[in-house]
Amino acid sequence: NAGVIQTPRHKVTGKGQEATLWCEPISGHSAVFWYRQTIVQGLEFLTYFRNQAPIDDSGMPKERFSAQMPNQSHSTLKIQSTQPQDSAVYLCASSEWGFGNTLYFGEGSRLIVV
């Protein structure tokens, strides 16, 4: 069984450009999560979907960040007008039904905004 797949693994983008990150969850998992990881803040929750429906986006910066899950096999995180402070590793995870059981993380997408 393949794990959570994230693409791209690395992305360098210029300030003000748009960045889109993709996540393919483990087949059969109904919940998908996005986290952002930096040295200073650690792992920060961004948003989560269950059965493709957005459940909690309380960690998403209200401007410039958006996430979608158009079908059960992939989710995207889009950052518009990227800023240097958006530089981080963005981690996607999936689980069978939500928090309270194991989260399986992908290897992450490292975003660098120059």
Next chain:
Amino acid sequence: SQLAEENPWALSVHEGESVTVNCSYKTSITALQWYRQKSGEGPAQLILIRSNEREKRNGRLRATLDTSSQSSSLSITATRCEDTAVYFCATDSAGNKLTFGIGTRVLVRP
């Protein structure tokens, strides 16, 4: 502020020694999870311990949970170089989002 916090921030041991990472948390929980993250990888779960459990083992790993003091510990015995990683505790409260601490960096030296 973090709802879960590991300590110490970092530690170093020699291969074969035991190591313990501590976690304190601030909310009532339904479960606490320990994760390990190796360089270049995503976090991977080691142990999930529910609020009605006091201890859980997984091979060389042992986790404890004390809900009265809102604390947990993760011990690794007979450490190996491949145990070098960042260790996180993560808490969830009745299905709310899983909150991670900033982690303890463990270095196992040959």
